[in-house]
Each structure stands twice: as C-alpha cells, then as structure tokens.
Amino acid sequence: MMRDTCDETFELADFLPYLLNQAAEASGQEFQTIYKGRYGMLRTEWRVLFHLGIYGKMTAKEIGERAAIHKTKVSRAVQKLASRRFITRERHAADRRFEYLDLTTAGRAAYRDLHEVARQYDARLTSQFSAEETALLRVMLKRLAGGR
Amino acid sequence: MMRDTCDETFELADFLPYLLNQAAEASGQEFQTIYKGRYGMLRTEWRVLFHLGIYGKMTAKEIGERAAIHKTKVSRAVQKLASRRFITRERHAADRRFEYLDLTTAGRAAYRDLHEVARQYDARLTSQFSAEETALLRVMLKRLAGGR
DNA sequence: AGCTAACAGTTGAATTTGTAACTAACAAGG
DNA sequence: CCTTGTTAGTTACAAATTCAACTGTTAGCT
Numbered sequence: 503m504m505r506d507t508c509d510e511t512f513e514l515a516d517f518l519p520y521l522l523n524q525a526a527e528a529s530g531q532e533f534q535t536i537y538k539g540r541y542g543m544l545r546t547e548w549r550v551l552f553h554l555g556i557y558g559k560m561t562a563k564e565i566g567e568r569a570a571i572h573k574t575k576v577s578r579a580v581q582k583l584a585s586r587r588f589i590t591r592e593r594h595a596a597d598r599r600f601e602y603l604d605l606t607t608a609g610r611a612a613y614r615d616l617h618e619v620a621r622q623y624d625a626r627l628t629s630q631f632s633a634e635e636t637a638l639l640r641v642m643l644k645r646l647a648g649g650r
Numbered sequence: 651m652m653r654d655t656c657d658e659t660f661e662l663a664d665f666l667p668y669l670l671n672q673a674a675e676a677s678g679q680e681f682q683t684i685y686k687g688r689y690g691m692l693r694t695e696w697r698v699l700f701h702l703g704i705y706g707k708m709t710a711k712e713i714g715e716r717a718a719i720h721k722t723k724v725s726r727a728v729q730k731l732a733s734r735r736f737i738t739r740e741r742h743a744a745d746r747r748f749e750y751l752d753l754t755t756a757g758r759a760a761y762r763d764l765h766e767v768a769r770q771y772d773a774r775l776t777s778q779f780s781a782e783e784t785a786l787l788r789v790m791l792k793r794l795a796g797g798r
Numbered sequence: 799a800g801c802t803a804a805c806a807g808t809t810g811a812a813t814t815t816g817t818a819a820c821t822a823a824c825a826a827g828g
Numbered sequence: 829c830c831t832t833g834t835t836a837g838t839t840a841c842a843a844a845t846t847c848a849a850c851t852g853t854t855a856g857c858t
Contacts, residue, residue, distance in 0.1 A: 522674035524795035
C-alpha cells in the first residue's frame with residue numbers, strides 16, 4: 503500500500519516556484535554580501551542604484567514599475583540612498599508630484615563598482631553552462647517573470 | 651561619447667540573480683494567495699507542511715537542512731502549524747533533544763489539497779515550454795541552487 | 799472658480815525576519 | 829560524577845517588510 507507521504511511523483515524540488523526560489527536565494531547570496539559589505543546596501547537599494555545607473559534619471563514610480571517593487575519599499579530605499587549622497591532628488595517643475603532621481607558622483611562610482619562585480623559574478627554563474635543553455639535559461643526566466 | 655547610464659551591454663534584466671528573483675517572485679505569487687487564503691499559511695509554513703507530507707516524519711533540523719531555511723524560521727513555522735493542529739510534535743525517547751514532527755489528519759488533508767494545487771500550477775507553468783526545455787530548466791536551476 | 803477623483807510619494811502600526819543569546823539535553827574526557 | 833563542549837530548539841530584541849491611511853499635487857468636470 504502506498505502512503506502519500508512516500509509520494510515520489512511530485513518532489514518538492516521539482517515544483518518550479520520552489521526551485522526558482524532556491525536558485526534565486528543561493529545565487530543572490532554571494533552578491534548580497536558584496537553590496538552589503540562594501541556599501542551597507544539592502545537589496546532594494548542596489549536595485550534602485552542599478553536602475554538609475556543603467557537607464558538614467560527616472561522617478562521612483564518608474565523604478566517600482568520596472569522592477570515590480572512596492573512603492574513604499576522604493577520610497578525607503580530612495581531615502582537611504584539620498585541620505586548617503588548616492589542619489590539626488592529633483593522635483594519636476596511642471597508637475598511637482600514627480601521627483602526625478604539621479605546618481606551623484608559617489609553613486610555613479612558605487613554603481614560602476616557593483617556593476618563590474620555583477621558582470622563578473624554573472625559570467626562565473628553562467629560559465630557552468632553552454633552559451634545556448636544560458637540563452638535559453640534567460641528566455642525562460644523572462645517568460646516566467648511575466649510582465650515584470 | 652558614451653555615458654555609462656546608457657550602457658546596453660549589461661542589462662539588469664540579464665543579471666541572473668535578478669532574473670531568478672523576478673521569476674521566483676512572479677511564479678510564487680499566485681500559489682501564495684492560495685495557501686495564504688485557504689489556510690492562512692506563510693511560505694515557510696507550507697514548506698514545512700510539504701516536507702512532512704512528501705518525506706514523512708522528521709525533525710525541524712532536517713527540514714531546515716533540506717530546504718536551507720534558518721532554524722528560527724522553522725521553529726516559528728512549526729509552532730504555528732502545531733497550534734493550528736496541522737502537525738504533531740513528539741520527543742525522541744532516546745535523545746530528548748530531538749523532536750519528531752508529523753502531520754495530523756487535518757495536516758494531511760491540507761497537504762493533499764495544496765499538493766494538488768501545486769501540481770496543477772506547476773503543470774500550467776511548464777506547459778508554455780517543451781518537455782526538453784522544462785527538463786533542462788530544472789537541471790540548471792538545481793545546479794544554481796547548489797547544495798540545497 | 800470650486801468640487802471630486804486620481805496620482806506620486808510618505809508615514810505609522812502591525813507582521814515578519816534576522817541576529818545573538820539563551821535553555822535543555824547529551825557526549826566525552828578526566 | 830563533574831567539568832567542558834556540542835547539539836536541537838527557543839526566545840528576545842532589532843531590523844526589515846507589509847498594509848492602510850495619509851499629504852500634497854494635478855486633472856477633469858461643472
């Protein structure tokens with residue numbers, strides 16, 4: 503008699519959301535220690551930094567939409583980054599609801615540093631796969647990430 | 651002149667840890683609303699439930715090791731599951747430091763329900779890819795998840 | 799102009815998580 | 829026995845996250 507506690511047909515480790523989470527946690531760990539150790543940043547903070555570094559000046563709302571981060575999280579990350587002089591905040595003259603964010607010189611330096619670390623780290627992660635495999639992985643992950 | 655704010659060679663959306671995180675968040679969202687809505691469970695709680703449901707009776711430490719969850723998180727999940735009569739806790743007679751956890755009838759029912767939901771959800775997620783693609787994705791994710 | 803609704807962003811209280819110190823139980827050497 | 833060290837699990841406190849309500853600003857309608 504089969505007990506369902508011995509069910510082998512659906513392993514937890516095959517459940518895609520679980521597997522994705524494990525892979526995300528594991529792969530993010532090492533990078534986290536770097537941005538945390540060097541700049542005392544939280545995850546949302548380096549994300550905001552990268553958004554500004556890669557795409558240039560934009561509002562908090564835009565960052566939140568692109569990265570699917572809740573606005574309160576963005577707001578607090580922006581406050582911390584601004585208080586540490588990594589970013590500037592500038593009210594839009596025509597519509598004062600908008601606040602445009604941009605990197606300071608220090609912010610740009612931090613971004614460049616972390617960007618290089620990220621690039622190398624990414625290269626090391628993907629080096630264990632073939633170029634085709636990596637490309638397919640990225641496509642599939644983007645698809646799973648959906649509208650984000 | 652190229653500003654690095656216009657750097658197209660390393661998109662944020664190509665950084666594997668970021669991409670993995672986005673995919674994990676997006677894919678976990680829908681399942682979360684189910685276990686949260688039906689049973690008021692948190693992520694760690696359904697994971698503990700699934701570990702016991704799939705692999706059978708085991709200790710909190712074992713669960714933590716298998717799923718790479720910190721022991722305090724497991725401890726609190728176990729307390730909540732036990733208080734809601736989803737699991738039983740039984741001290742090991744020979745070594746009273748160990749506490750063996752197992753599902754109650756209600757726990758097993760919840761597990762079976764969520765298990766079925768998970769299976770269907772997983773099937774829907776993977777249905778957008780070919781069988782070969784899905785298999786490769788799982789292999790790669792397991793590799794990225796590392797020892798976990 | 800004046801009213802209402804929508805929007806960008808912030809704040810405060812309640813939940814949840816992380817860190818470190820803790821209890822209780824056992825093991826091994828003296 | 830009686831230290832000393834280790835292990836399983838808990839708890840206390842600080843940090844981070846979530847949710848809801850909030851401010852200040854603009855747009856649209858009348």
